[in-house]
Each structure stands twice: as structure tokens, then as C-alpha cells.
Amino acid sequence: MPGQPAVSVRYYRPSDEEAVLRVIQASFAPWPAFDIGVAPIDHLRWKIECAPDPEATHMVAEANGQIVGIRLCLVRDYSNNGARVTVRTDTDNAVLPEWRGRGVNAAIGDSVFESSPAELILSSTREPSLIRRDQDLGHRPLRNRFVSASSLLSQSFPGAAAMSVSEIARFDERIMKLWTLAVQPYEFILAPSVNWLNWRFCDQRGGNGFVLQTEENTDVTGFIVARTSRGKGHIAYLLALPGRGDVIQPLIAACMTRLRDAGVAEAICTLPEHHPYRETLLALGFTHKRRRIPVTTRLRRTGDPERPFRHDPYARIHLMLGDFDFI
Numbered sequence: 001m002p003g004q005p006a007v008s009v010r011y012y013r014p015s016d017e018e019a020v021l022r023v024i025q026a027s028f029a030p031w032p033a034f035d036i037g038v039a040p041i042d043h044l045r046w047k048i049e050c051a052p053d054p055e056a057t058h059m060v061a062e063a064n065g066q067i068v069g070i071r072l073c074l075v076r077d078y079s080n081n082g083a084r085v086t087v088r089t090d091t092d093n094a095v096l097p098e099w100r101g102r103g104v105n106a107a108i109g110d111s112v113f114e115s116s117p118a119e120l121i122l123s124s125t126r127e128p129s130l131i132r133r134d135q136d137l138g139h140r141p142l143r144n145r146f147v148s149a150s151s152l153l154s155q156s157f158p159g160a161a162a163m164s165v166s167e168i169a170r171f172d173e174r175i176m177k178l179w180t181l182a183v184q185p186y187e188f189i190l191a192p193s194v195n196w197l198n199w200r201f202c203d204q205r206g207g208n209g210f211v212l213q214t215e216e217n218t219d220v221t222g223f224i225v226a227r228t229s230r231g232k233g234h235i236a237y238l239l240a241l242p243g244r245g246d247v248i249q250p251l252i253a254a255c256m257t258r259l260r261d262a263g264v265a266e267a268i269c270t271l272p273e274h275h276p277y278r279e280t281l282l283a284l285g286f287t288h289k290r291r292r293i294p295v296t297t298r299l300r301r302t303g304d305p306e307r308p309f310r311h312d313p314y315a316r317i318h319l320m321l322g323d324f325d326f327i
């Protein structure tokens, strides 16, 4: 376009912090979209720390020395049938209003595509131009769809006292033993480190909530992460030893009791449509809400080996809101 300054794309640097926040706040109101007990700049700093190397992950687009577009990415490992796979999700795509519709976001996308270390891209967006971009890049919807169930919190919950459930401030190394066993039934599930879990679920800059854990003989048998915002409670993550419905039930019941006592009116849990925890949720009074969160995946490069869980409506996938940045 004549007279239009050229846009160049580069990695994020710590000195970009304020400019990145300006672009984000010009694009999303409010940001973050959920209640949080810290200033937006602290939430941004938290988010930027999500990747092992933030300065080789997040991207900015510049024109005339001004940052006009940004993309923040969440990079973490998953276990796919026991093999580790690095997965990227683009969490915040934003371009200053006066720069939209000129290919800035597409330019960032081309650049991310070249440089990303990820082997699989997981995406969730309701923004039409991003959906079109994703489709062009080969994204396909997860066939085992990501669907919410919810429960009003006026009742009492059976099983809350059946097992000792305690609140923790941070995860410790024992969580890795639980993880090694708990991942076994799943084809696709997060493969975090203790540090990643503490960053994601135990850092106040990430959101408001709490973590409850169950133990037997000093071993961790399960945990649940709750996030609260705008009068609702979300089960952001839940995991227990395989086949231990007797752990899942008290964890959910204790979480619901605590949310109810805090004045929360409704609890929401989003899971793949076919998932072993759904039965327990229904037994505790959750109903299918039919609110579907669109999730798509694509292989990083054409010709990369296929990952069949993407196309199987009954795939054994463990995916929860805590896998994303929604809450």
C-alpha cells in the first residue's frame, strides 16, 4: 500500500512489556477476561514466563519503531501414547485497531510458523478471521469435542467428607509420581514439570482460585484446581490415579463445597465429551451444558506423522480449561 510503513516481525524482548500491554488492552476489554487479583502488567509478566524461552517464543510486529501487533504463545509438553510432544497454542493475537486488515497478524503467523519449536499446534478461537487462517493452515476440529457440564451450588455434595482433602500452596516432587501413573489411560495428556504446574496453578498472577489434593501414605492420589471469576467456579484441572473414582468424587465434592461456601453460584467443568470423569460429574448433579469450546489441532509440518487421537470421537484425551489460558 503506497505510503504505508513496512512491518517487520521479531521475537519479544523484556523492554517491549509496556508496548505489548498497550496493544493487548487496545484489543481486548477487559484484559484479562476473567477476575484477577493483580494488575494487568503482572498477569502479562506471568503469561510471558509460560515458555522455557520467552524471547524465542512470543512475537511482535513493528512499524516505524512502534509495536503494532503481538502474539503470545503457550508452549508445553504433552504425552501422546507415552511419547513427548511439544505443543504450542497461540493465546493472544492482537493488532492495534488502526493496523487491522493489513496482513499484520498474517505476517506474525508466517514468522511463527517458521520459528516455532512445536510439533503440534492446539488452537481455540471464536474470532472469524483466525478461524479462517487456521483452516487454511490445515487445522481440524478435535473429534472428541470439548464440552462443559455445570452444577448449581445450592445443594450439599455427597462424598465431601469421604476422604481427607487438603489445600496446597504449591505442588512438590510427589506430583510427578502421580502423573506417571495417572497419564497411563490417556492417548493425549499434558506432561508438565513441577515448575510448570506451580507456574500454571499456584501463581496468584495467573488467576484466583485454589488447589486441593488427596494423599494416601504420603503419596499423592489426586488433585483438583478451581478458578473463580464473575460468580462462577471453574474446575480448571482434575487428575487422579487411574480407576480411582473414589478419589475423584471427594475431590470434586470438596471443591464444590468450598466454592459454595465462598458464595459461588455455579460450578463448571469442561472436558472431552467422552471422558471417564463425566460419570462422576453426573452423579454429583452436574448436567451437560452443551456449551462447546471449539478446539482444533494441526501438525506442525505437512508430512509429519499423523496423530490419530485428533480424528477419533472416542479418543482417550485428557483436556481441561487449565490446558489453555481461558481461566
Ligand SMILES: CC(C)(COP(=O)(O)OP(=O)(O)OC[C@H]1O[C@@H](n2cnc3c(N)ncnc32)[C@H](O)[C@@H]1OP(=O)(O)O)[C@@H](O)C(=O)NCCC(=O)NCCS
Binding pocket: 027, 028, 069, 091, 092, 093, 094, 095, 096, 099, 100, 101, 102, 103, 104, 105, 106, 107, 125, 127, 128, 129, 130, 132, 133
Ligand atoms: C484478530 C486480529 C489479531 C487480526 O489481525 P489483523 O492484522 O487485522 O489480521 P490480518 O490483516 O492478517 O487478516 C485480517 C483480514 O485481512 C485480510 N488481509 C490480509 N492482508 C491484507 C492486506 N495486505 N490488505 C488488506 N487485507 C488484508 C486477511 O485476508 C483477513 O481477511 P479475512 O478476515 O477475510 O480472513 C485483530 O483483528 C485483532 O487484534 N482483533 C482484536 C483482538 C482479537 O479478537 N484477537 C483474537 C482472539 S485471541
